[in-house]
Amino acid sequence: MLSSSRKVTVIGGGSWATALVKILAENPGTKVNWWLRDKKDVEHIKRHHYNPSYLSDVYINPKRVTPYESLTSALKGTEYVVLAIPAAFVKDPFSGISGKIFEKKQVISAVKGLLPDDHLLVTDWLARDFSVSKENLSAIGGPCHAEEVALGKQSYLTIASHSLESAAKVASILTCRFVSAGASDDLYGVEYAAVMKNIIAMACGITHGLGYGDNFQAVLVSNAMSEIEHFLNAVDPRPRQLSASAYLGDLLVTAYSQFSRNRLFGNMIGRGYSVAAAQLEMKMIAEGYYAARSIHRINLRHGVPMPISEMVYQVIYENVPPATAVEALKKALH
Ligand SMILES: NC(=O)C1=CN([C@@H]2O[C@H](COP(=O)(O)OP(=O)(O)OC[C@H]3O[C@@H](n4cnc5c(N)ncnc54)[C@H](OP(=O)(O)O)[C@@H]3O)[C@@H](O)[C@H]2O)C=CC1
Numbered sequence: 001m002l003s004s005s006r007k008v009t010v011i012g013g014g015s016w017a018t019a020l021v022k023i024l025a026e027n028p029g030t031k032v033n034w035w036l037r038d039k040k041d042v043e044h045i046k047r048h049h050y051n052p053s054y055l056s057d058v059y060i061n062p063k064r065v066t067p068y069e070s071l072t073s074a075l076k077g078t079e080y081v082v083l084a085i086p087a088a089f090v091k092d093p094f095s096g097i098s099g100k101i102f103e104k105k106q107v108i109s110a111v112k113g114l115l116p117d118d119h120l121l122v123t124d125w126l127a128r129d130f131s132v133s134k135e136n137l138s139a140i141g142g143p144c145h146a147e148e149v150a151l152g153k154q155s156y157l158t159i160a161s162h163s164l165e166s167a168a169k170v171a172s173i174l175t176c177r178f179v180s181a182g183a184s185d186d187l188y189g190v191e192y193a194a195v196m197k198n199i200i201a202m203a204c205g206i207t208h209g210l211g212y213g214d215n216f217q218a219v220l221v222s223n224a225m226s227e228i229e230h231f232l233n234a235v236d237p238r239p240r241q242l243s244a245s246a247y248l249g250d251l252l253v254t255a256y257s258q259f260s261r262n263r264l265f266g267n268m269i270g271r272g273y274s275v276a277a278a279q280l281e282m283k284m285i286a287e288g289y290y291a292a293r294s295i296h297r298i299n300l301r302h303g304v305p306m307p308i309s310e311m312v313y314q315v316i317y318e319n320v321p322p323a324t325a326v327e328a329l330k331k332a333l334h
């Protein structure tokens with residue numbers, strides 16, 4: 001834990017943003033400016049000290065956390081900025097805002113998705129559109145559901161950056177009594193693995209919804225690990241230990257947890273919901289829905305055999321019936 005003081009801006013009002021605000025505010029030296037897009041939520045948090053829309057059991061300490069509806073005010077004077085909005089919407093709050101908005105700040109992506117129009121990692125977008133330097137960019141990875149953070153359950157995060165020093169600095173502000181955050185210099189590996197495990201969790205949901213059991217899912221997840229490995233080696237070859245929790249751990253928690261939105265989304269598809277009906281039913285965002293298309297597009301350049309991700313792509317975007325797509329996938333598993 002840190003002892004000196006620091007200021008952090010969290011951008012986003014969903015479950016992960018709320019959980020990160022809780023983690024950050026655990027440290028007495030941290031002041032959090034919290035931007036939410038909905039003015040009513042801002043007023044509610046100021047008055048009642050909880051987010052009415054997500055994780056409403058989490059107490060928001062007014063001595064450490066100030067909610068804002070103005071993004072420029074929320075960013076004033078802070079050293080760290082955490083982006084916690086689903087990738088499909090992460091650009092929205094910044095439309096019409098100057099490219100210098102992140103100057104001299106450490107910018108941290110908590111997003112586990114790709115920008116769906118550009119098929120870009122969030123840190124690549126930040127570097128491209130806001131000229132954030134490599135040393136000032138990092139991403140939060142690791143197996144961690146917001147719902148368990150809300151309950152104060154012991155969790156582990158991995159902060160990845162091209163600069164190990166920056167990753168360690170960010171890890172120190174995210175370490176608290178129930179979260180242990182470590183540092184990694186594998187920014188692309190950690191970000192892409194976090195994106196891909198969402199697609200795999202959808203595959204687990206689809207097969208479970210179709211009636212496949214734990215035996216099948218164990219084979220699916222084992223095969224998925226080598227699918228992720230081959231993809232990472234194609235997009236960013238370097239030595240990495242995939243048994244580390246930022247890779248395997250995040251895959252496991254998302255594939256198996258009752259809290260996983262991606263698994264739930266896939267499960268509805270497997271049980272016969274249309275994609276549109278599953279989206280309507282879900283109150284939160286399943287990043288794997290967008291990621292399946294972006295990873296498919298990126299892989300057109302690399303040609304990595306990815307039968308599980310392709311199965312999800314075919315079901316979601318090519319209207320292949322789930323049972324037919326999984327029947328074909330079975331031949332590729334071992
Ligand atoms: N939840 C978790 O356990 C974890 C999530 N993540 C990642 O964190 C990211 C955020 O997800 P999460 O918080 O869970 O998502 P949620 O589904 O819980 O919340 C979505 C948030 O996005 C907001 N939003 C929707 N559209 C826009 C928009 N156009 N402009 C600004 N904000 C918008 C919603 O606002 P409103 O409520 O006003 O509609 C809401 O605050 C994702 O990439 C996810 O993969 C990573 C680790 C754990």
Ligand SMILES: O=C(CO)COP(=O)(O)O
Pocket residue numbers: 112142143144145198201250253254259260261262263285286287
């Ligand atoms: O990334 C997560 C856990 O580490 C959250 O996964 P879901 O979005 O599927 O809930």
